[in-house]
Amino acid sequence: xxxxxxxxxxxxxxxxxxxxxxxxxxxxxxxxxxxxxxxxxxxxxxxxxxxxxxxxxxxxxxxxxxxxxxxxxxxxxxxxxxxxxxxxxxxxxxxxxxxxxxxxxxxxxxxxxxxxxxxxxxxxxxxxxxxxxxxxxxxxxxxxxxxxxxxxxxxxxxxxxxxxxxxxxxxxxxxxxxxxxxxxxxxxxxxxxxx
Numbered sequence: 001x002x003x004x005x006x007x008x009x010x011x012x013x014x015x016x017x018x019x020x021x022x023x024x025x026x027x028x029x030x031x032x033x034x035x036x037x038x039x040x041x042x043x044x045x046x047x048x049x050x051x052x053x054x055x056x057x058x059x060x061x062x063x064x065x066x067x068x069x070x071x072x073x074x075x076x077x078x079x080x081x082x083x084x085x086x087x088x089x090x091x092x093x094x095x096x097x098x099x100x101x102x103x104x105x106x107x108x109x110x111x112x113x114x115x116x117x118x119x120x121x122x123x124x125x126x127x128x129x130x131x132x133x134x135x136x137x138x139x140x141x142x143x144x145x146x147x148x149x150x151x152x153x154x155x156x157x158x159x160x161x162x163x164x165x166x167x168x169x170x171x172x173x174x175x176x177x178x179x180x181x182x183x184x185x186x187x188x189x190x191x192x193x194x195x
Contacts, residue, residue, distance in 0.1 A: 027065050030150075034178070035061040036093055038149035040101050044142060054097050058089040104145075104153070109138035116140045116160075117188040119168060120181075129183055140187075148185070150177045160189040 039057040062085035070078055112135055120129040134140040137157055145153055151171060160169055168186035172179050179185070 034149045038146045041146040059086045062086045115190045119186045120183045
């Protein structure tokens with residue numbers, strides 16, 4: 001049974017939702033994985049137990065899935081469905097999410113050898129926007145990785161680390177997934193010794 005069919009089954013069996021309400025829920029497995037990543041990054045706290053992070057990420061994702069139905073069903077029904085979907089997501093994706101959380105931030109990302117710059121710009125090579133510098137890669141991830149959870153941030157870091165010249169690496173263009181702002185986003189790595 002596909003993910004979409006499973007979610008519809010939960011919505012149909014747990015609560016008698018009209019088909020017009022069920023039809024409003026449009027979500028793919030890729031969307032769910034991206035939401036789970038996004039919320040696990042967003043709720044990161046070094047001392048927070050991983051089970052609590054998984055619970056929180058799954059609950060927030062369940063809410064996102066059901067959000068379009070919130071005005072069509074009563075609060076009790078919404079809460080019941082949110083609980084059911086949260087449990088389903090934990091069962092289906094809990095281990096995968098645990099691996100993601102364990103591997104997302106790592107010790108090499110705490111190195112202070114380089115400065116990382118996150119750059120939002122209006123034109124391909126500049127223009128209006130802003131930039132922000134970070135003393136470590138993990139600090140950059142904590143602040144901005146949840147903006148674009150579909151990106152492979154480890155691969156981006158590897159690409160930055162392999163670049164010999166100090167030029168920006170374009171990571172997102174207008175219209176790309178999760179980029180609703182219409183800007184370009186780039187990263188730059190600067191070695192502290194060559195500044």
